[in-house]
Each structure stands twice: as C-alpha cells, then as structure tokens.
Amino acid sequence: MKHDRFPGHIGRTVAESTPWWPASCNHKQQKPNIVVVVLDDTGWADFGCFGSEINTPTIDRLAARGLRYTNFHVTPLCSPTRTCLLTGRNHHAVGMRFLSDTDTGFPNSRGCIDSDVALLPVMLRGQGYASYLVGKWHLTPSHEISPAGPYHNWPLGRGFDRFYGFLPGCTDQMTPELCEDNHQVDREFPEDYHLTEDLVDRAISYVRDHTVFRDEEPFFLQLAFGATHAPFQAPRSFIEPYVDIFAKGWDQTREDRLQRQKELGVAPADAELAPRNEEVSDWNALSADQKRLYTHLQAAYAGFLEHTDVHLGRLVDELERLGELDNTLIIVMSDNGASREGGKDGAVDTNAPYSGLPQSVEEQLKRIDQIGTRHGGAHYPQGWAMAGNTPFRRYKQHVDLGGVRSPMVVSWPKGIEANGEIRGQFSHVIDLAPTIMSLAGLEQPLPCDGRSIASTFDDADAPAPRATQYWENLGHRAIWHEGWRAVTEHKQGVAYENDDWRLYNTTEDFSESIDRAADEPELLKEMVGRWWQQAEANSVLPLDDRTLVQLLRARPPLGLMSRDRLTFRPGQGHVPISSMITGSERAMLVTASFRNRRHGENGVLVSSGDSRGGYVLYVQDGRLTFEHVQLGNRTICTTDQLLPTGTFEAGFVLRDRIAHSAEVVLLHGRQKVAATRIPTTAAHLSFWGIDVGCDAADRVSCAYPPDFAYRARSFESLTIDFLDQLVLEDVAEAMESTE
Numbered sequence: 001m002k003h004d005r006f007p008g009h010i011g012r013t014v015a016e017s018t019p020w021w022p023a024s025c026n027h028k029q030q031k032p033n034i035v036v037v038v039l040d041d042t043g044w045a046d047f048g049c050f051g052s053e054i055n056t057p058t059i060d061r062l063a064a065r066g067l068r069y070t071n072f073h074v075t076p077l078c079s080p081t082r083t084c085l086l087t088g089r090n091h092h093a094v095g096m097r098f099l100s101d102t103d104t105g106f107p108n109s110r111g112c113i114d115s116d117v118a119l120l121p122v123m124l125r126g127q128g129y130a131s132y133l134v135g136k137w138h139l140t141p142s143h144e145i146s147p148a149g150p151y152h153n154w155p156l157g158r159g160f161d162r163f164y165g166f167l168p169g170c171t172d173q174m175t176p177e178l179c180e181d182n183h184q185v186d187r188e189f190p191e192d193y194h195l196t197e198d199l200v201d202r203a204i205s206y207v208r209d210h211t212v213f214r215d216e217e218p219f220f221l222q223l224a225f226g227a228t229h230a231p232f233q234a235p236r237s238f239i240e241p242y243v244d245i246f247a248k249g250w251d252q253t254r255e256d257r258l259q260r261q262k263e264l265g266v267a268p269a270d271a272e273l274a275p276r277n278e279e280v281s282d283w284n285a286l287s288a289d290q291k292r293l294y295t296h297l298q299a300a301y302a303g304f305l306e307h308t309d310v311h312l313g314r315l316v317d318e319l320e321r322l323g324e325l326d327n328t329l330i331i332v333m334s335d336n337g338a339s340r341e342g343g344k345d346g347a348v349d350t351n352a353p354y355s356g357l358p359q360s361v362e363e364q365l366k367r368i369d370q371i372g373t374r375h376g377g378a379h380y381p382q383g384w385a386m387a388g389n390t391p392f393r394r395y396k397q398h399v400d401l402g403g404v405r406s407p408m409v410v411s412w413p414k415g416i417e418a419n420g421e422i423r424g425q426f427s428h429v430i431d432l433a434p435t436i437m438s439l440a441g442l443e444q445p446l447p448c449d450g451r452s453i454a455s456t457f458d459d460a461d462a463p464a465p466r467a468t469q470y471w472e473n474l475g476h477r478a479i480w481h482e483g484w485r486a487v488t489e490h491k492q493g494v495a496y497e498n499d500d501w502r503l504y505n506t507t508e509d510f511s512e513s514i515d516r517a518a519d520e521p522e523l524l525k526e527m528v529g530r531w532w533q534q535a536e537a538n539s540v541l542p543l544d545d546r547t548l549v550q551l552l553r554a555r556p557p558l559g560l561m562s563r564d565r566l567t568f569r570p571g572q573g574h575v576p577i578s579s580m581i582t583g584s585e586r587a588m589l590v591t592a593s594f595r596n597r598r599h600g601e602n603g604v605l606v607s608s609g610d611s612r613g614g615y616v617l618y619v620q621d622g623r624l625t626f627e628h629v630q631l632g633n634r635t636i637c638t639t640d641q642l643l644p645t646g647t648f649e650a651g652f653v654l655r656d657r658i659a660h661s662a663e664v665v666l667l668h669g670r671q672k673v674a675a676t677r678i679p680t681t682a683a684h685l686s687f688w689g690i691d692v693g694c695d696a697a698d699r700v701s702c703a704y705p706p707d708f709a710y711r712a713r714s715f716e717s718l719t720i721d722f723l724d725q726l727v728l729e730d731v732a733e734a735m736e737s738t739e
Contacts, residue, residue, distance in 0.1 A: 026216045033328040040229035043338030043388025051261035058313035066411030076403035076473040081335040086119040088433030088448030093538040108539045111141035112153045121159035127440040134203045135165040135224035143559025147573025164202045168578040172687040173233040200311040227308040231350040231377020238303030246298045249283030250387040257390040271510040274393040280383040297346040297380040300372040329412040337403040338388030339396040342379030355682035391511040399471040399478040426464040470534035475545030479531040483507040486527035570693030583683035587723035591651040603710030607695040613685035616700040639673040
C-alpha cells in the first residue's frame with residue numbers, strides 16, 4: 001500500500017513512526033445551520049404577520065427578527081414545488097411536471113426527479129453539512145412506495161442522512177402511514193397522538209443528536225408538516241375559539257385581511273381586492289345552516305394552523321436552548337396556495353370529497369361536533385380557500401396568484417441585521433437552493449435555473465435575481481417578465497391557441513386585478529411567445545389538460561396497481577394507500593388459503609382502511625364475517641356456517657353495481673354461504689392501506705378486540721383477483737346466485 005501522501009512517518013514499529021491526523025475543520029464557525037419549514041396548502045394571507053386573524057406567534061416572532069418576502073412564488077402543486085426547492089431547477093425540466101403519484105409516460109412527468117440531478121442534501125454534503133428530512137416527502141412515484149422499495153427515490157436514496165415522516169401527498173394526522181429511513185414504522189396511535197407533535201419531537205431529537213455527535217458541522221433540516229393539508233385535525237381546544245372569530249364569513253374576512261395587510265406593509269396602500277371567485281357564493285346569501293357548518297370548518301383549519309405554530313415554537317425554543325438559533329437560517333413557506341378541494345360545502349370527513357361522494361350540509365351538520373377529531377378530519381369550503389389567498393384570485397392548482405404566491409419568512413439573527421423588514425423583490429422557489437448553497441460556501445455556480453436572493457437580506461433595494469419565470473399546471477399557463485405577468489386559465493378540451501390570456505402590470509397592480517391585455521396587445525403577444533420559448537427550454541411539452549382527479553386515477557402499467565392478481569402473506573409489510581388497490585370500487589375476488597386449519601382459530605384475515613372507511617374479512621367464533629364502512633354506512637355480512645377445518649379456501653366476491661353500490665358474496669371454496677348489498681363503495685376509503693392477517697390501525701370494526709390478528713400458521717396466503725380485468729368462470733355461478 002502506498003503512503004506517498006501521508007504527512008507523518010511510517011517506520012518499522014510504532015516507536016519509530018510519527019502519527020498524523022487531518023486537521024479538524026469547524027464548518028459551523030463559518031456556515032449557518034439551515035432549517036426550511038414547508039407548510040402545505042397554506043394561503044398567502046394565513047400567517048398573522050401577513051394579515052390573518054389566526055394566531056401564529058412563532059412565525060410572527062421569526063418575522064419580527066427577520067424578513068417577510070411579499071413577492072415570493074411557488075408552483076401550484078406540492079411535488080413540483082418541493083422539486084424546485086431541493087434542486088433549484090424548473091420542475092418540468094427534471095421530470096416532475098405533476099404530482100409524484102403517477103408516471104404519465106413522458107420525460108417531464110415521471111413522478112420522480114431525474115436521477116442525474118443532485119438535490120440539496122447531496123450538494124450540501126460536499127460543504128460539510130449533515131441533512132435531515134422530517135415530515136412529507138412526496139417525491140417518490142406511488143409504485144415505488146412499498147415495504148420492499150425500491151428505495152432509490154426515497155429520501156435517503158436522494159441524499160438525506162435521516163428521514164422520518166410520510167412518503168405520499170397527505171395522510172391522516174392521527175393515524176398516519178409512517179416511514180423511518182428506508183422502512184415502514186409500526187407503532188401504536190393513542191387517542192392523544194398527533195402527527196405534528198410527533199414530527200417536531202423527531203426534529204428536536206435529530207438536532208440534539210447532531211449537536212452532541214457532530215458539533216463541528218452545520219446541519220440542514222427540512223421540516224415538512226402535514227399541516228395544513230386536509231384532513232384538518234387538531235385538539236378541540238385550538239378549534240373552538242375560532243368559531244366566533246370566523247362567524248363574520250369569508251367576504252368580511254377578505255376585507256379585514258387586506259386592511260391589516262396594508263397596515264402591516266405587506267400589501268401596498270393602493271392594493272385592490274381581486275373580485276370574488278365566481279364559483280364562491282356571497283356569504284350573506286347563505287342559509288343559517290350553511291354559515292354554521294362553514295364557520296366550524298374554517299375554525300378547524302385555523303386551529304390546525306395555530307397548533308402547528310405552537311409546536312414549531314418548540315423547535316425554535318430548542319434551537320435557542322442549544323445555542324444554535326442565532327446562526328440558523330430559518331425559512332418558512334407554503335408549497336402552494338390554499339386549496340379549494342373541499343368543494344362548495346367542505347367536509348366534516350375529508351374522505352367524502354376524496355371519494356368523489358361529497359355530503360350535503362344537512363348530513364354534515366349531524367356530525368359537526370366531530371370536526372377536527374380522529375373521526376372528523378375536515379376540509380373547508382372553497383370560499384375559505386379564497387379568503388386564505390387574500391387579496392388574490394383562484395387557488396391551488398391554478399397559476400393565478402392565489403395558487404402560486406406564497407408567504408415567506410426568513411430569519412437568521414447572525415447573518416441578517418434587518419429586523420421586521422419587508423422585501424418586495426420578485427423571487428421563486430427555484431431561487432432558494434442557490435441561495436442556500438451560496439451561504440454554505442459553494443464557490444462555483446450550480447446548474448440551477450434559479451439565482452441567489454442573499455443580496456436582498458441586507459439590501460431592500462437589491463434587484464430581483466432574474467428577469468423571467470414561467471408556470472404551467474393542468475394546462476393553465478403564466479409567465480412573469482420584468483414586472484409584467486401574462487396568465488391564462490385553460491378550459492379542458494379547448495384548443496390551447498384559443499385560450500384567453502390576461503396581462504397585468506405587477507409593479508402597479510399588486511393583486512392582479514386590472515387586465516391590461518386590451519391596452520397592450522403587442523406586449524401580450526410578446527409575453528405569450530416568451531412563454532412558448534420557456535416551454536421548449538424546460539421540457540414543458542406535451543401540454544396535458546387532464547384534471548387532477550383524472551391524472552390521479554390513471555393507472556400506469558407499473559406497480560401493484562397494474563396487476564390483475566396479487567398474492568399476499570400473513571406477517572408481510574403494510575400495503576400503503578398509495579398503491580391504489582386499497583379501495584372497494586373495483587370488482588374483486590378475495591381468497592384466503594388455509595392448510596390444516598383447526599377449530600378455534602379466529603382473527604382478521606385482511607383489513608383495508610380504518611373505522612372511518614374501509615373493509616375487513618375476519619373469522620370470529622368460527623364464522624366468516626365481512627364488514628364495509630364508508631361515510632357512516634356500515635354493512636355487515638356473516639355466514640351461519642362454521643368455517644371448515646383442514647385444507648381449503650374461503651373469501652368473498654365483490655361485484656360493483658350502479659351508483660357506487662356493490663354486492664358482496666361470502667364463499668367457502670366456491671360455495672355461496674352469505675350475501676348482501678353494499679350501498680356505497682369508493683376508490684378512497686380512508687388514509688390507511690391494507691394489512692394481511694391483522695387490523696393494524698384504528699380498526700375497521702369494533703366487533704373484535706384491538707389485537708385480533710389471525711396468528712395460526714394454517715393461514716397461508718391471501719389472493720386478490722380484480723374481476724374488471726379478468727373473466728373468472730369458476731366464480732360466475734356464485735355471483736349469479738345473488739341476482
């Protein structure tokens with residue numbers, strides 16, 4: 001072995017040799033720690049320091065000792081924004097046109113970031129940083145989220161040292177599907193469990209360990225809350241105080257917020273309130289029942305956000321206790337604007353709109369006391385999303401400012417002298433990676449589309465880092481160039497050349513309320529042409545105007561979702577909700593195979609979902625039982641015959657019928673032993689997936705105790721055949737017998 005570069009001396013023995021160690025490089029003295037806090041679906045006007053009635057003292061405190069950016073932009077969806085944040089690249093150009101949930105078959109929308117693109121944790125590692133991700137990821141294709149991976153698009157595969165959180169776009173806050181590093185987490189969820197609290201506990205744990213064991217190195221922590229994406233869930237003590245506050249309605253809330261924004265200086269004195277979105281009703285025209293329900297749903301959102309802020313405060317306090325706060329750059333932002341996905345009436349149970357089965361105001365009022373609880377993961381009506389995006393128009397999914405203007409707070413006591421100041425330079429989420437890397441000491445320019453905004457930290461008059469930025473989502477398009485912005489809201493099926501473009505002078509028109517297209521036709525033509533140039537340069541094409549729902553329900557030929565037959569084994573890992581096979585909307589044959597079964601063996605054979613929505617097949621007192629629950633409708637089918645002993649098969653056939661209903665037939669072998677009708681099935685039953693041999697979460701049925709696994713080794717396998725893709729003549733007779 002050669003030791004030419006060894007500065008010490010190697011003799012025949014240790015006594016004749018001189019040891020040498022590389023000098024310790026204390027990066028922490030030269031570089032800041034970095035904490036990026038990403039909230040989900042939080043509107044531009046929802047922080048207290050951006051004009052809200054909602055209490056956000058932690059974020060407000062960070063703003064008071066730092067900066068608020070009032071002209072900061074993101075993309076209209078979460079996966080693309082997170083891609084931009086971690087790469088500094090435009091999301092189409094690196095494979096994340098849409099959400100990571102699906103691969104559309106084109107290079108710009110593979111559901112993951114291109115493998116040759118380095119993410120922030122990799123780039124920061126070269127500058128001496130450790131990196132931790134806590135919370136939401138949503139950059140792994142759905143078909144790669146499984147107990148066996150593959151893991152190359154999981155957080156550790158893309159450069160993070162540690163990960164604790166959830167991989168898909170959203171989850172139940174009280175019974176989440178969690179992963180740690182490269183494995184699923186099996187844990188109990190007590191009644192007082194909340195994901196936000198758990199995530200902050202883990203973030204604090206990572207920071208504490210880092211300061212003990214790697215005290216000479218800085219760290220990068222991305223804390224990506226599930227909040228405030230639906231389902232809205234928080235302790236009732238946080239929710240109830242907001243009921244009276246928001247009884248004034250969304251129209252008055254918008255007016256009040258804009259007035260406070262002007263007083264705070266985050267909106268100019270001449271800013272106008274964009275007209276009410278046409279699909280939102282005048283609050284004063286609503287019935288008393290509508291007002292009551294809608295107010296309580298907004299209170300749930302407000303309580304959810306305040307609860308998140310309180311626990312973010314625990315992390316900030318811990319950084320201060322550890323002596324790390326002064327040299328920690330903290331960025332707080334939202335991944336897109338407030339979401340209208342609750343629809344016209346909102347939801348006491350988010351599973352309703354996510355199932356495509358919204359409930360009436362009357363139905364929801366019966367459960368108003370459950371809002372925000374384990375059994376009432378809520379979503380507000382679109383009118384409150386409009387208020388969250390005050391003073392702008394539209395919402396998440398749209399490229400109008402309501403979808404792409406994000407509140408951003410930046411705090412770094414050691415590095416930013418300004419306290420409580422406002423920055424109005426145009427910036428975009430692709431500018432954050434080069435900003436962070438410049439502070440981390442990277443001397444050579446990165447292959448980024450963004451540019452550092454570090455010059456604005458101490459100079460309120462520093463120029464914007466770039467002159468041009470484009471947007472595209474679901475066919476909606478926009479472009480900003482040197483103070484002007486052109487926007488079009490695409491209608492599905494309409495030729496793109498027939499889209500109606502609007503034009504705004506953003507230096508004079510803060511809320512984009514005055515369309516200048518008719519006054520500046522040549523400028524508009526130039527802007528549209530510039531958009532097409534950006535589209536070509538950033539792999540935006542082909543344009544795709546399928547809706548969010550259509551894209552999410554598309555089934556590419558990948559993963560479990562593409563298979564006709566699935567065979568599972570008791571004791572295997574959990575099948576996540578992102579697999580797209582956990583619903584009851586598809587006709588299926590479910591078969592449990594037994595070998596040498598004995599009398600007295602009982603337990604759950606398969607469960608999907610939880611007590612809010614799901615199905616379960618179990619054996620109790622020797623009899624096979626199937627239960628299905630969706631939006632409060634519970635169906636129970638039990639056979640009077642005892643399950644055989646020995647070697648045999650048993651299960652059920654579910655056949656979809658009209659209007660979301662279905663028939664279920666219990667089978668011993670191929671013999672029908674019981675049947676009933678399910679009134680309502682759905683692709684989305686809850687936020688929990690499938691467990692084989694047990695009911696692992698908030699159990700689907702209370703007919704059996706919490707620990708009711710089928711432990712006997714006689715249960716060998718469980719097979720699901722999807723009948724909408726297979727013709728199975730051997731079960732036709734059993735199906736026909738239910739006619």
